[in-house]
Amino acid sequence: MSEETQHVPDLTDIREGDILFDCPYCGKNMAIESAGAGLMVPCANCGKAVQVPIPDSGTPEAPVATVPRPEIADGDDPQATIQQLDAALAMANQQIDRLLAEKEALQERRAFLEQIRITNSTRLERIAAELASLQDALDRALVLLAEVRTEKPA
Ligand SMILES: [Zn+2]
Numbered sequence: 001m002s003e004e005t006q007h008v009p010d011l012t013d014i015r016e017g018d019i020l021f022d023c024p025y026c027g028k029n030m031a032i033e034s035a036g037a038g039l040m041v042p043c044a045n046c047g048k049a050v051q052v053p054i055p056d057s058g059t060p061e062a063p064v065a066t067v068p069r070p071e072i073a074d075g076d077d078p079q080a081t082i083q084q085l086d087a088a089l090a091m092a093n094q095q096i097d098r099l100l101a102e103k104e105a106l107q108e109r110r111a112f113l114e115q116i117r118i119t120n121s122t123r124l125e126r127i128a129a130e131l132a133s134l135q136d137a138l139d140r141a142l143v144l145l146a147e148v149r150t151e152k153p154a
Helices: 078-150
Strands: 019-022 029-032 040-042 049-051
Touching: none
Parallel strands: none
Antiparallel strands: 019 029, 040 049
16 A cells, blocks of 8 residues: 555544544545545545535524524533533523413413404494494485475475
């Protein structure tokens, strides 16, 4: 093995900033220096051409507005990370409780409005009936007025 041109290092010699990825064909864990991003390299295990992923080039994740994402940095104490995740989970649960309470309140409000709508439609029917009789009275008054104008004997 004298070829040094396309050497893909094993996990044994990962350096800071290296891109870590798996071969899509054989699943071999590979690492390559960041300058290799986007390049086609032969897999160290199966020899197939594999494209080195470009870090942070994917579509951005949909923002999760209400639940803060715990920041997991290199070298973080795993215990602290678990605590951060627990806190985020507790916050998410609070959000869910709040949303459920809100939904319940909205359902009550909707039932209330439905009741008002029924009451109001009864009122509107009565108003329409009153207006109809008012129209009749007006029509009769106009006939009488017309008779007055033409000076017909009653
Ligand atoms: Zn492979």
